[in-house]
Amino acid sequence: MNPENYTFRIFFNFILKMKAMKEHETLIHLAKKYTELTNDDEEMIQRLFVVKNVEKNEILLNAGEVCNHLYFVVNGILRTFHLNANGTEFTRLIRKEHQFCTVLLSFLEKKSSVATIQALEKGTLLMISSQDFRKLTQESEIAQKIYTKTLEDFENFHLKRLEFLTSYSPKEKTEIFLKEYLDIEPRLTDKVIASYLQITPETYCRCKKSLES
Numbered sequence: 001m002n003p004e005n006y007t008f009r010i011f012f013n014f015i016l017k018m019k020a021m022k023e024h025e026t027l028i029h030l031a032k033k034y035t036e037l038t039n040d041d042e043e044m045i046q047r048l049f050v051v052k053n054v055e056k057n058e059i060l061l062n063a064g065e066v067c068n069h070l071y072f073v074v075n076g077i078l079r080t081f082h083l084n085a086n087g088t089e090f091t092r093l094i095r096k097e098h099q100f101c102t103v104l105l106s107f108l109e110k111k112s113s114v115a116t117i118q119a120l121e122k123g124t125l126l127m128i129s130s131q132d133f134r135k136l137t138q139e140s141e142i143a144q145k146i147y148t149k150t151l152e153d154f155e156n157f158h159l160k161r162l163e164f165l166t167s168y169s170p171k172e173k174t175e176i177f178l179k180e181y182l183d184i185e186p187r188l189t190d191k192v193i194a195s196y197l198q199i200t201p202e203t204y205c206r207c208k209k210s211l212e213s
Contacts, residue, residue: 023051026074027126030098034146041142048136049126054119061117067106069127073097076123077187080115081195091196096184100150107133121187170199174207 024046031037031045054060054076061067063082071078078101080093092115095101106113107130119125128136136143164173177197178185185193194204 023074023124023126024049026098027072031142031146034149035142037142041140044136044140044143048132049128052125052127054123054125056119056122058119059116060119061103061113061115063114063116064112066110067103067113067117068130070100070102070107070130070133071095071117072100072126074124074126076125077120077184078117078125079120079192079196080117082115089191089195090198091192094181094184094188094192094196104154120192165198170197170203171207171210173197173199174204175211178208178211 027049028037028042028045031041049072052071060069060071060078073095075097078095079091080101080103081089081091084090093101101117103113103115103117105111110130137147138144164176168176174197177193181188190201190204194201197204199207
């Protein structure tokens, strides 16, 4: 092998490794908000979470498939959505930077997913397989604590989500959404937002215009 090519390959691999470590620091920093991490914990996170670059509108999971990965958003936006009985698209979950995304029941119980996971922007994720995730939570007490907290957050979100969809008018839902998602609302299409609120894009635009006036 040409010595120059060999040196370049070593340098290139080093740059890739340093970049991956930088991506993992985002997740490690978040984990440290919950509890202290040992060096072994940090090493496992870096080893088991794989960097994945995604393109805008890329599908990570199709409905009907088993969800084999848990995703952590380093940058970008993911959503989960499904088609209801009328064939209308319904966005179930929108996840932005520093949040986890998966179809939980499918991921944990290896059942076919009713939802699709889609990247709404070009971005970077960290992903871990269900097998490696089980290994992580079994071998690390800290990871188990973070997992428990994440499950609690998911449960609380879905309880609030059910109340949100059944208790408020379209205008009220629009107002709440604009307050809670002010930072990413400009990055989403009206169609996606409306499908998250379970109203039509026309209704969303009308309610948003009314609130701005």
